Amino acid sequence: xxxxxxxxxxxxxxFFASVEQRDKPSLRGKPVVVGGVGGRxxxxxxxxxxxxxxxxxxxxxxxxxxxxxxAAYLGGRFHAYRAASEIVMGLLREVSPxxxxxxxxxAFVDLAAGGLPDLEVPTVxxxxxxxxxxxxxxxxxxxxxxxxxxxxxxxxxxxxxxKPDGLVVVPPGTEADLLRPMRVTVIPGVGPATAERLRRAGxxxxxxxxAVSLEELVRLVGRAQGTGLFAxxxxxxxxxxxxxxxxxxxxxxxxxxxxxxDLGLMEQILTRQGRDVAGRLRRHGLSGRTVTIKxxxxxxxxxxxxxxxxxxxxxxxxxxxxxxxxxxxxAASTDLSGGVxxxxxxxxxxxxxxxxxxxGEAEEEVPEPEIETVPETRRGWVPGxxxxxxxxxxxxxxxxxxxxxxxxxxxAETGPGPVRSFPTDDPALHRWEPPVTEPA
DNA sequence: TCTGGGGTCCTAGGACCC
DNA sequence: TCTGGGGTCCTAGGACCC
Numbered sequence: 001x002x003x004x005x006x007x008x009x010x011x012x013x014x015f016f017a018s019v020e021q022r023d024k025p026s027l028r029g030k031p032v033v034v035g036g037v038g039g040r041x042x043x044x045x046x047x048x049x050x051x052x053x054x055x056x057x058x059x060x061x062x063x064x065x066x067x068x069x070x071a072a073y074l075g076g077r078f079h080a081y082r083a084a085s086e087i088v089m090g091l092l093r094e095v096s097p098x099x100x101x102x103x104x105x106x107a108f109v110d111l112a113a114g115g116l117p118d119l120e121v122p123t124v125x126x127x128x129x130x131x132x133x134x135x136x137x138x139x140x141x142x143x144x145x146x147x148x149x150x151x152x153x154x155x156x157x158x159x160x161x162x163k164p165d166g167l168v169v170v171p172p173g174t175e176a177d178l179l180r181p182m183r184v185t186v187i188p189g190v191g192p193a194t195a196e197r198l199r200r201a202g203x204x205x206x207x208x209x210x211a212v213s214l215e216e217l218v219r220l221v222g223r224a225q226g227t228g229l230f231a232x233x234x235x236x237x238x239x240x241x242x243x244x245x246x247x248x249x250x251x252x253x254x255x256x257x258x259x260x261x262d263l264g265l266m267e268q269i270l271t272r273q274g275r276d277v278a279g280r281l282r283r284h285g286l287s288g289r290t291v292t293i294k295x296x297x298x299x300x301x302x303x304x305x306x307x308x309x310x311x312x313x314x315x316x317x318x319x320x321x322x323x324x325x326x327x328x329x330x331a332a333s334t335d336l337s338g339g340v341x342x343x344x345x346x347x348x349x350x351x352x353x354x355x356x357x358x359x360g361e362a363e364e365e366v367p368e369p370e371i372e373t374v375p376e377t378r379r380g381w382v383p384g385x386x387x388x389x390x391x392x393x394x395x396x397x398x399x400x401x402x403x404x405x406x407x408x409x410x411x412a413e414t415g416p417g418p419v420r421s422f423p424t425d426d427p428a429l430h431r432w433e434p435p436v437t438e439p440a
Numbered sequence: 441t442c443t444g445g446g447g448t449c450c451t452a453g454g455a456c457c458c
Numbered sequence: 459t460c461t462g463g464g465g466t467c468c469t470a471g472g473a474c475c476c
Contacts, residue, residue: 035444042444044476057476060442103476189449191474224450225473248448255444290468300443304470342444 001236002150004119005172006112008095008128009147009155010135012088013164015105017047019080020072022140031055031071033064039257040341044076048164081105087138095131100241108152110241124148125169132167150175151237157186175235180207187232194221209233246350247286251294252276253344259298260340263331267324273345274320281347287312288347291322295330296342305330312351319347 016034021027031050035043041061053068085104092099092107096114101107128146135144147158149170158168184190184198203209210233218226252273260266292306305326323345
């Protein structure tokens, strides 16, 4: 917790719905719901007019339609939301270089890194009001709610206190008094499950929480969450505003209107998703070692199966092959006949692929492979010895183990090429046979 | 036909290593 | 034979957030 109220949290009001109303005057003043419009869609954002009918984020669209049949139901135009978001984030960066976006419609700003003459309450209040006016002007009328306080936690709580189109500055020293009467669910990380555990222990408000010892909290909710709650109950929050975060995983998933029962169709879906994930990895210059599939059954039971390669990949073929192998493994051990409602593919254990390659080149002299014929009887793949080929050309085995072989590809024209990984029994991978030369 | 999609973080157990 | 202890990696599941 800082001495000054120098953390600002900005939240655009009913963001997606507001962009729609801005761009389509016929929707202004009317209930608008943006979200999944399919049979299993959920509400992403409801305009304030729709909220009056009880429509909420995360509610099923079916439920929303029954509560507010006359609302406009829209699937969403993400390019428009992204464009508006970029304008707002740009304005925030004019205030301070230290901006941490949480999503398209929300960000923290560290005012202590900006160029303010001082960080007293009147100064930050004036800045926040100016900022809100600039947001409305630059975005064609979108409104923002802003909270300013001495920590991220309290700034976020504050931005929620006077929604929509409000500003709350919490004077330093008054944080704990503000929080005490509030329900424990204001604390980030306290969702339904944790709230229920706390409720059973008679803890309903932040004041109740403050009265509980650290040991008791750890016993109730575990080490990490317990220590976190103990601090946040006292408004004790030193988390810094962090501008750049590196992605840790990339994934694609889909929920289908009718449950899937055909394994062949599921494989086709995984193939497309694997391609999409690989495309996103490549666009961001990333690659990852762990491929995960996610399978949600008709009864909402959710299963994950993952497999980790010896080195990172961004190859659609590799990701898709592993995803399919994980699915058939799962299908062999689990009854999927009741139907699958969601299927997804993700890659984690991300590495910066380009850098990794440079390091590899700089630190390891890659020996010319000794080309040899591999006796049929030999099992497995021998790093540095076995020469293989697939559609990428010829390469030599770089590493193997855990059912996976890693291959470094190289051509005479381009020199050392990418490293890719394959399951050891991958039929697409063949040992290289030296050409048969006719005797002269 | 309750319950999206894209993420993050934590826990817990087993393998493996020193 | 009654067999430690810590650290890291991997896998699976779950809670949570926007």
